[in-house]
Amino acid sequence: MTQTTMSLILDRRIDEPGNIARLRLRAADGAALPAFTAGAHLDIRVQDGATDLWRQYSICSDPSETGFYEIGVLRDPESRGGSETLHRIAIEGARFDIEGPRNLFPLAEDAPQSILFGGGIGVTPMIAMARRLQALGRDFQLHYCTRSASVTAFGDEIAASGFTARVIHHHDDQPETKLDIAAALPPAASGAHVYVCGPQGFMDWVIASAEAAGYPNDRIHREYFSAEVDATGDSFEVVAERSGITVTVGPQDTIAKALARAGIKVTVKCEEGVCGTCVTDVLDGEIDHRDRFLTDEEREDGDQICACCSRACGARLVLDI
Template structure:
């Protein structure tokens, strides 16, 4: 897949405070043209200029794939924001201009599934909103399970409850002691049913682990999370083959950060979250712990390339084609 993205200038035409922490933004092309087509589960990367700072965050498209006059995204203000979510909440208003990348889909509906079981946690509801349009249009069998902390944090819950998917949606609210029993849910899956999960890492891990424990094939479990993988792991030596430069990558520091700090090479990286593929780099020597969502499992197993923004070395020495 090409990692070169079409970049589009857009204007913010609506901003809505959905919950105390989440805003919905409507984006239209600056020149008034239709935006690129997309499929349910797609995301865009939003670039935000704040003086001399540039933020790039990935956000799921939550509007109908049938309507390309505008896109809608939901943005949660993150407590440990890198700057992007705070910028969107504090500085972006109707009339603001942003730059976005054309949509990409790493979380598509699998046409092989006989039933689609969608599991959302918090802001993880957003990619499912666009998928619901597709599933309903296809006449597919589907159900949505949506968990959140408290009634006031249930983004878009009223729209779901009162809309065409209401009978297929179940809500789980922690503050009301309405927990989601994953073991019971997954135990009742038909043999051709697929699981989709998006939300906080503990929820994603719980779904993956519960499915594995119940013998569900990995190919039937789909997940997405837009968050920088922690730069955990032992320090290692990074070698840039083209110049012979050696850099020590300490624990808590990404390969990309180490290279940028040393000014040893220039690397394009649009997302810094392992989803866009722009920083894909060839591995010449060493083994990598892949932490991106861009490469397939087969591609990761080949150990040919990595995303330097999130992945780390498994070996004491890693040589890259840089």
């Protein structure tokens, strides 16, 4: 789906502990911005010299606020360049192309209880969720896990939020605060919903714990902001049915890149199978899913593929493109 690109102004930057920049974006003319729901993110174009990337950042501001969007950006020296560049060019007054907001991590607002787990920068969507749940008068807890108190961001925001009593901090260097996942999870029969965002290992642990406690998949909500993905494998053919073109995807290639060389554009943003931008319909063939975006049910249907990283199990895939 094509989205409108907005040009927004960086109105305020606050450098938080832990190499996190809190960035506030608004319209240049002060106009109201498109509404968003808790869990939504923005696609931000990061441009500087030879760098031209689209990256996704969760909105942490209050969903009731229409004057600005606020995001948190971790400066990660091991990233693929997006966060380092954004930290460098995020100067108050700078303009950024934005698409969205989009929500692939929606909040079930009618749940009897919501348990939020944020690992490091993964707390950003949880803050927006907590704001919304507080406004609705819902029962929730936010477990905020970081390496230490000295690198824990958003302290002032949480302190002024009105839901401080519902936030439980866990720091790796303070064993007495260690997250007891079994104690943090209400019984599955309670109807509670679980939300998790953070580093992949942390997320996998929380998800596996919730599954072991009997939580069904539709009450375990997750959003990966990055993932280790191996997009390599045996060569295979891709038939672009509507375009009438067949390409070969080599061992080190991806479907999106092979199609692009043949003149067929598949929009790719994250390149790690986490954002869903490149999802393409599959008409025939068995899929080797490598992404972290599609649900288990969607994978079982076998009719969608993340073209940035997933591959074919056999010799051929037919795409509706």
